[in-house]
Amino acid sequence: MRKSPPGTQETQNLIQEKEIEKEFPFSQVSEIANRESNAKRYYRPILTLHKWFARRLGSVFRSILIYASIKPLAHTKKTGGVPFWDLYLKDHSFSNMSVLDPFMGGGTTVVEALRLGYAKVIGGDLNPVAWFTVKKEIEDAEISLLQKEFDNISKNVKLDIQRYYKSQCSFCSSIADVMYHFWIKEIKCEKCQHNIPLFRSFLFAYNRKDATTQYVICPECNQLFLTDRKASCLCPKCSTSFAASDFYVKRGRYFCPSCQHTGRIVNVNKSQGKPFERLYALEFYCTECKTRGFKTANEDDLDLFKQAESEFNSLQDRLPLPQQKIPPGAKTQELLNHQITYFTDMYNKRQLLSLGRLLQAILEIADQNIREFLLITFSTALEYNNLLCEYHRKNHYVYNLFRKHAYPATLNPCENNPWGARYGTGTFKNFFKKMIKVKMYSKAPYEVYIDSSGKTTRKQMNHPIVAEVNFNSRTIDTIDNSKLVHLYCHSSTEIPLSGKSIDLVVTDPPYYDNVQYAELADFYYVWLRLGLQNSYPWFVPEYTPKDTEIVKNIKRGKSGEQYQVELTAVFQEISRVMKDDGLLIFTFHHKELDAWVKLINSLIEQKFIIKSIYPVHSEMKTSTQIRGTKSIGIDVIFVCRKQLDEVLTKEWKEVIKEAKSEINEKLSILHDTIMDLSEIDCFVLKMGVGLKFYTQYHHSIELRGENISIKDVLEIFSQD
Numbered sequence: 001m002r003k004s005p006p007g008t009q010e011t012q013n014l015i016q017e018k019e020i021e022k023e024f025p026f027s028q029v030s031e032i033a034n035r036e037s038n039a040k041r042y043y044r045p046i047l048t049l050h051k052w053f054a055r056r057l058g059s060v061f062r063s064i065l066i067y068a069s070i071k072p073l074a075h076t077k078k079t080g081g082v083p084f085w086d087l088y089l090k091d092h093s094f095s096n097m098s099v100l101d102p103f104m105g106g107g108t109t110v111v112e113a114l115r116l117g118y119a120k121v122i123g124g125d126l127n128p129v130a131w132f133t134v135k136k137e138i139e140d141a142e143i144s145l146l147q148k149e150f151d152n153i154s155k156n157v158k159l160d161i162q163r164y165y166k167s168q169c170s171f172c173s174s175i176a177d178v179m180y181h182f183w184i185k186e187i188k189c190e191k192c193q194h195n196i197p198l199f200r201s202f203l204f205a206y207n208r209k210d211a212t213t214q215y216v217i218c219p220e221c222n223q224l225f226l227t228d229r230k231a232s233c234l235c236p237k238c239s240t241s242f243a244a245s246d247f248y249v250k251r252g253r254y255f256c257p258s259c260q261h262t263g264r265i266v267n268v269n270k271s272q273g274k275p276f277e278r279l280y281a282l283e284f285y286c287t288e289c290k291t292r293g294f295k296t297a298n299e300d301d302l303d304l305f306k307q308a309e310s311e312f313n314s315l316q317d318r319l320p321l322p323q324q325k326i327p328p329g330a331k332t333q334e335l336l337n338h339q340i341t342y343f344t345d346m347y348n349k350r351q352l353l354s355l356g357r358l359l360q361a362i363l364e365i366a367d368q369n370i371r372e373f374l375l376i377t378f379s380t381a382l383e384y385n386n387l388l389c390e391y392h393r394k395n396h397y398v399y400n401l402f403r404k405h406a407y408p409a410t411l412n413p414c415e416n417n418p419w420g421a422r423y424g425t426g427t428f429k430n431f432f433k434k435m436i437k438v439k440m441y442s443k444a445p446y447e448v449y450i451d452s453s454g455k456t457t458r459k460q461m462n463h464p465i466v467a468e469v470n471f472n473s474r475t476i477d478t479i480d481n482s483k484l485v486h487l488y489c490h491s492s493t494e495i496p497l498s499g500k501s502i503d504l505v506v507t508d509p510p511y512y513d514n515v516q517y518a519e520l521a522d523f524y525y526v527w528l529r530l531g532l533q534n535s536y537p538w539f540v541p542e543y544t545p546k547d548t549e550i551v552k553n554i555k556r557g558k559s560g561e562q563y564q565v566e567l568t569a570v571f572q573e574i575s576r577v578m579k580d581d582g583l584l585i586f587t588f589h590h591k592e593l594d595a596w597v598k599l600i601n602s603l604i605e606q607k608f609i610i611k612s613i614y615p616v617h618s619e620m621k622t623s624t625q626i627r628g629t630k631s632i633g634i635d636v637i638f639v640c641r642k643q644l645d646e647v648l649t650k651e652w653k654e655v656i657k658e659a660k661s662e663i664n665e666k667l668s669i670l671h672d673t674i675m676d677l678s679e680i681d682c683f684v685l686k687m688g689v690g691l692k693f694y695t696q697y698h699h700s701i702e703l704r705g706e707n708i709s710i711k712d713v714l715e716i717f718s719q720d
């Protein structure tokens with residue numbers, strides 16, 4: 001369908017084309033990607049090992065790697081080429097090719113490449129948390145040794161931790177395990193000094209067993225009780241009547257129930273300091289009567305907390321705890337506004353006591369590999385064991401912290417049981433079980449696909465996701481051993497490889513200002529550092545590197561222009577290390593034209609030409625609740641080559657016509673796969689096509705002397 005561009009005919013004859021330059025089954029890939037995005041853990045259990053932000057989908061990257069490594073297929077209208085699933089489910093061995101991902105993040109490319117038998121796999125990331133995550137994803141461990149060390153820790157610290165998570169069962173009066181403690185922040189009214197608990201509503205939780213009732217909190221005496229959903233609430237303890245939807249806080253302002261004064265919470269925080277936190281309720285599981293229940297916190301519960309506090313006060317100097325202040329940034333500002341100034345301010349003293357004890361026991365494990373596996377399990381559990389966490393009122397579990405790639409300054413925190421009771425999520429005990437499952441999966445991985453009846457099915461695969469890691473930048477270039485995966489931890493503005501040595505670069509650069517990786521990763525880094533700074537030099541600094549992070553972050557003085565300069569520097573390195581007939585493939589999406597302008601400038605400066613683009617379902621959820629006209633559900637895959645010889649020319653009118661027809665064709669195919677394409681999705685696709693045609697024909701526009709900027713061109717494409 002696509003004509004060979006006239007100018008590059010000669011070079012193209014020398015270059016072995018790959019299937020992905022001609023065709024890519026993005027509709028089928030989107031179908032499996034869509035299913036994967038709704039059940040990531042089932043498709044790729046390996047990613048439960050540790051959080052990384054905005055990971056790409058494994059099914060998409062597996063498909064990219066396969067189609068980028070095979071010669072063009074014979075496409076006829078009748079056969080349509082080799083069926084997608086035959087290729088997708090094959091145990092390939094691309095043993096004559098090397099793959100690099102210079103922005104590996106959580107390791108999607110690295111892991112998928114490891115499963116496809118490449119001769120050499122190299123991944124790099126600036127962020128030590130990403131680096132450690134990928135390292136532990138692919139390193140092996142003996143399950144019995146992991147279990148042995150877990151049992152040891154359990155013997156040494158479990159009871160010490162659990163004794164502060166106990167309360168009397170309200171059904172049988174036995175001592176029950178507390179799964180969750182509920183806290184509310186309190187400030188003093190700036191006018192009348194009344195104590196105001198910062199409730200956004202007095203609905204505490206829905207009753208999962210009966211849709212007609214719900215749990216509420218009395219605004220006057222903080223009694224927790226069950227009441228009819230429809231009726232107004234009458235407190236059984238103090239007879240106050242109120243509506244569950246009443247509130248003392250809305251959009252960052254408090255409302256004083258005593259004098260009706262209203263003001264901004266952040267202003268109060270400035271003058272009053274970190275707000276007081278009051279324990280008001282808890283959820284327990286009683287092993288005697290086998291019942292789960294909520295109750296109002298009483299004197300005994302407060303007392304137990306005080307005991308934990310005083311034990312923490314006497315032990316804290318001996319516990320491994322992060323000492324760093326939270327650095328100012330685009331995402332951390334929210335915390336600083338709420339007077340959360342040290343990383344330890346995100347936890348109460350009982351949590352710090354438990355986490356410190358647990359970490360101390362982990363750091364005592366002699367075997368480094370096993371120690372690191374328990375350390376990463378500990379780090380994973382941190383996301384559910386801090387006072388920024390909230391409670392899911394419908395499903396009754398603690399939410400993870402980074403649902404929105406931000407630090408929320410939660411007013412109504414949920415304190416999880418760090419070790420874990422019989423039920424409850426986000427606990428060390430549960431994450432240990434998950435880690436064991438991950439390692440079992442890695443030893444014998446499966447692939448999930450859609451069978452002919454439309455059902456999701458598993459196929460056992462041959463390549464285990466297991467390798468040793470070489471992390472010595474100085475030897476990455478020279479060691480060739482397909483049993484090793486090479487992971488470097490520094491900026492990809494310097495890739496530790498010699499010129500023209502790589503066949504395939506498959507990556508996912510930072511999306512402008514979309515995710516502030518380094519700011520968020522500090523949450524884990526400050527703890528991981530306590531166990532890793534003596535082993536790896538990139539864990540020595542107090543924080544994750546930010547100056548060299550490629551991201552737009554005005555708060556930290558990083559402009560869009562800088563993003564472009566630094567991204568260009570990485571594309572320059574990619575161009576240097578890539579063979580002349582190599583391919584650079586990456587994914588991207590963004591809502592703003594500016595981000596695309598910066599991206600295209602970087603590509604053109606390094607003389608990359610986009611051969612093809614494909615839209616594909618991205619990692620975002622497609623649930624209609626979340627998806628609106630402004631949300632993004634697709635990524636664009638860019639397939640690029642080095643521009644080696646003369647440039648293409650074409651009438652500008654023709655270029656626009658061709659581009660519009662490609663946009664329409666791809667949109668209609670996508671419509672059949674992703675039902676609710678948003679306006680932004682269409683914009684993203686148009687930008688992708690615009691960039692492609694621009695890299696191919698921008699010289700002809702410039703030669704004709706038309707004074708059109710890249711921005712003008714992209715604006716033309718962004719219109720209908």
Ligand SMILES: C[S@@+](CC[C@H](N)C(=O)[O-])C[C@H]1O[C@@H](n2cnc3c(N)ncnc32)[C@H](O)[C@@H]1O
Pocket residue numbers: 052053054055056057102103104105106107108109124125126127130490491492493507508509510511517518548549550551
């Ligand atoms: C979009 S993410 C990659 C996500 C990855 N594909 C995944 O599925 O998890 C971009 C990554 O680039 C990294 N990064 C930012 N600046 C960098 C630099 N100068 N050198 C290397 N990596 C950098 C970030 O730390 C982040 O992990």
Ligand SMILES: [Zn+2]
Pocket residue numbers: 169170171172173174176286287288289290291
């Ligand atoms: Zn009981």
Ligand SMILES: [Zn+2]
Pocket residue numbers: 218219220221222223235236237238239240
């Ligand atoms: Zn009351």
Ligand SMILES: [Zn+2]
Pocket residue numbers: 189190191192193194256257258259260261
């Ligand atoms: Zn007041």
